[in-house]
Amino acid sequence: MQTLSKECLSIIQQRPQNSHKGTFGRTVLIGGNAQFGGAIIMSTEACVQAGSGLTTVITDSTNHPALHARMPEAMSVDWNDRQLCDSVIATADVILIGPGLGEDKKSQELLSYIFKSQTKDQYLIIDGSAISLFAKGNEALPYPEMTVFTPHQMEWQRLSGIKIADQTEEINQAVQQELQATIVLKSHQTEIYDDRNAFQNPLGNPGMATGGTGDTLAGMIAGFLAQFPHSVETINAAVYLHSYIADQLAQDNYVVLPTKISQALPYWMKKFEK
Numbered sequence: 001m002q003t004l005s006k007e008c009l010s011i012i013q014q015r016p017q018n019s020h021k022g023t024f025g026r027t028v029l030i031g032g033n034a035q036f037g038g039a040i041i042m043s044t045e046a047c048v049q050a051g052s053g054l055t056t057v058i059t060d061s062t063n064h065p066a067l068h069a070r071m072p073e074a075m076s077v078d079w080n081d082r083q084l085c086d087s088v089i090a091t092a093d094v095i096l097i098g099p100g101l102g103e104d105k106k107s108q109e110l111l112s113y114i115f116k117s118q119t120k121d122q123y124l125i126i127d128g129s130a131i132s133l134f135a136k137g138n139e140a141l142p143y144p145e146m147t148v149f150t151p152h153q154m155e156w157q158r159l160s161g162i163k164i165a166d167q168t169e170e171i172n173q174a175v176q177q178e179l180q181a182t183i184v185l186k187s188h189q190t191e192i193y194d195d196r197n198a199f200q201n202p203l204g205n206p207g208m209a210t211g212g213t214g215d216t217l218a219g220m221i222a223g224f225l226a227q228f229p230h231s232v233e234t235i236n237a238a239v240y241l242h243s244y245i246a247d248q249l250a251q252d253n254y255v256v257l258p259t260k261i262s263q264a265l266p267y268w269m270k271k272f273e274k
């Protein structure tokens with residue numbers, strides 16, 4: 001297992017002068033039912049602040065006013081408007097599904113719809129409710145090598161069948177080999193598994209144990225993959241920076257609000273740019 005260090009942030013490059021919003025990727029986020037609207041709003045905030053060029057959110061229409069008020073940079077689509085969903089998804093570079101999605105019939109239909117829509121060049125990040133739904137169903141991933149799962153230990157137990165107490169590197173890696181997707185296994189020391197390597201994040205703190213911290217990480221990973229190389233190094237950088245910023249905030253905050261991590265992203269990305 002390799003321990004991540006600050007060097008992993010070297011993927012954050014100075015932006016070219018002749019760039020425009022199209023240069024930094026189109027990201028589509030899907031989630032947020034009537035109960036969990038906050039989750040997709042937090043993912044959106046992270047994604048936009050992480051630098052995704054264009055961000056569109058497919059969510060329950062009850063969330064639209066709050067989303068617009070909080071993040072006018074993001075566009076929103078009613079998840080019942082299939083025609084508009086089709087056109088938005090067709091142009092996406094990165095798709096994130098799951099934060100606050102819920103696990104009812106509608107949520108399951110949306111996950112199946114995304115599996116049918118994904119093309120070979122689109123990265124798909126599967127988080128939160130979408131992991132639990134995938135674990136319950138029997139659908140195959142369309143493009144495993146272009147898929148990232150971001151489970152916490154309980155979601156990983158559901159997905160892999162490995163009890164939390166038995167989630168060792170060797171056993172986790174064996175399940176990764178079966179799934180073929182990249183796994184971001186979140187805990188107080190998050191681990192990342194791809195088909196060749198395992199990495200451990202040494203940063204993070206208990207102030208992060210607040211609902212929404214994982215929704216924020218998922219949005220950051222999406223925003224990073226939208227603009228930086230499609231590689232595990234980009235995912236590592238998002239995981240490391242998320243905890244790095246949280247550790248900065250924890251120096252004088254007992255609780256680290258997820259939205260504060262997002263708000264600090266542009267500042268720290270500027271500090272670390274190469």
Ligand SMILES: NC(=O)C1=CN([C@@H]2O[C@H](COP(=O)(O)OP(=O)(O)OC[C@H]3O[C@@H](n4cnc5c(N)ncnc54)[C@H](O)[C@@H]3O)[C@@H](O)[C@H]2O)[C@@H](O)CC1
Nearest residue numbers: 036037038039098099100101128129152153154187211212
């Ligand atoms: N403001 C919001 O709208 C929020 C919505 N959320 C959404 O709620 C849905 C359900 O997700 P939850 O994760 O709450 O529910 P889950 O039922 O999937 O898992 C939560 C439980 O797992 C257990 N657990 C064991 N190890 C853990 C670990 N390392 N990290 C976290 N939990 C661990 C904990 O006891 C915890 O109560 C997701 O779609 C999620 O995105 C949550 O993110 C909370 C905030």
Ligand SMILES: Nc1ncnc2c1ncn2[C@@H]1O[C@H](COP(=O)(O)OP(=O)(O)O)[C@@H](O)[C@H]1O
Nearest residue numbers: 152186187188204205206209211212213214215
């Ligand atoms: N004690 C802790 N130390 C370090 N990181 C933590 C701690 N508790 C939670 N985290 C981090 O917070 C995030 C929680 O993710 P998750 O459980 O999916 O939250 P949510 O779904 O509520 O947004 C993960 O990135 C995890 O690594």
Ligand SMILES: [Mg+2]
Nearest residue numbers: 128152214215
């Ligand atoms: Mg979560």
